[in-house]
Amino acid sequence: MEFLLEPFAYDFFMRGLLAAAMVGTLCGAVGVYVVLRGMSYVGHGLSHAAIGGAIIGITFNLDFYAGALIMGLLAALAINQITKNSHIKLDAAIGIVTTAIFALGVAIVSKLRNFKQNFEAALFGNILGITDQDLMMIAGVTVITLITMFFCYRTLLFSTFDHEAARIFGVKTNTVEFLFSLLLTLSVIVSLNVVGVTMVAATLIAPAITARMLTDSFSRMIMLAILFGSVTGIVGMYLSYIFNVASGTTIVLFSTLVFSLTLMAHLLRRQ
């Protein structure tokens, strides 16, 4: 019993737990729109662009978050412009834009060997790597995103369900698209240190698709996704300490377990 309660005595663990709960809440809420807009691959791509951007930024003496934000936003805007103005589809545009930025980051890492340790932590998430600055960034982005999603609930829902009709009914769909791209990019960037580049996509998608199986109502889906996201974040972070593995992997594995159990229950109920 003492072993199970031991991690709660450590400051770094409590910081990690708080960060994981907030990232889970954030990704749960944003993930609903990502899944329903058919953008599941976007989270994966943006996380790669952001980490590439962070490395490029550091070489220019910028902060980790500044480089990640600039390149993440540039990637989101470039993807948007390419798909709007050509016959290139979303998945292909994500593939070329974000991988190119990631490749540039990897090239810099290969040249400057002192980057390697941080880079590996950013790939899979690191419970020890959560600083006070990270906590502040995660809290700020979570609050801003939830407030924006609350007050833009109606326009976000309409433009996600039926983009063209929303525009005809007077919704400023271009503004909504830009706002959503911004929120998604910010969410991916602040999640990097907790879940890692390779795990962000699953952190966004798993709570949303689990919630979708349990409800046919949009508002309930958002609430359930937030609940699943925060619970899997907390439990995943705890398991990361217990089994001494990267936090991103335990969070994703635990959300996948919850998803699998829900899927089985869903299939059994339908029979």
Next chain:
Amino acid sequence: MQHVWQVLMQAITPSDAQSHAAIKLTGVTAGYGKHIVFRDLSLEIASGQFIGIVGPTACGKTTLLKIILGVQPAITGTVRLHNHCVGSAKPGTVGYVPQLGSVDWTFPVTVEEVIMMGLYTNGRYWPWLSKTERISIHAMADRLGVYDCLHQHIVNISGGQRQRTFLARALINRPKLLILDEPTSGVDIKTQHEVLHLLGDINREGITILLTTHDLNAVASHLPWVICFNRGMIAQGRPSDIFTNEILTQTYGGDIVIVKHEGHLLIANSTPLNFMDDTK
């Protein structure tokens, strides 16, 4: 509930309905890049009309709707809706019902949530419904016969109820003009009949209606005015006047048979496949 509906419809009916055209296109050329779909189209639709646009696939019907709805800009020419440039009209002036085939039926929304979307541009930012909004939605759902399925997912209702749900979303914002993209496609003949009768009732309450369809028989038996379109206007008038062999052949580019039977027009292709002969 009926009283609420009457109050709602009085508010919908514009007092200046007859004072100007609902839709006015002047010298409109439309297309995609270098591909021109139609040139120099001028068209005026008076307030209170109920009009169907018919024409073959890829004849420019959808492009015409997109131009009127302001989704696609005209290359040249002007488009005015109720005397306002398209796009500058107050949100909610135009109600729109998309093709049912274009709707994502797996999306997690209930009938009530779909109807709610029509109210999303009324300046209210709270996610939940106000008491007034809830009363409006319930009155509209009751009027259109979807009250009992308000809390059902959209995939669990019939084709007719789906069409009525999207019609309710279009009407809830009290539009002066209602535009429907192929409301008769993907539904059975009975539902088609119900939907067109319902649209007739809505039109009698003062709302201008413009729809596109491929179903000439449905147009002939339900709509008072029709436009034959094929990369430009071929003809417009009452179905009994313009559904002639000459005009329909010009519109569709193939021989068409028109039969008058007990006051109804029946339109069919002149060269059907005869399976009975093949089996002999």
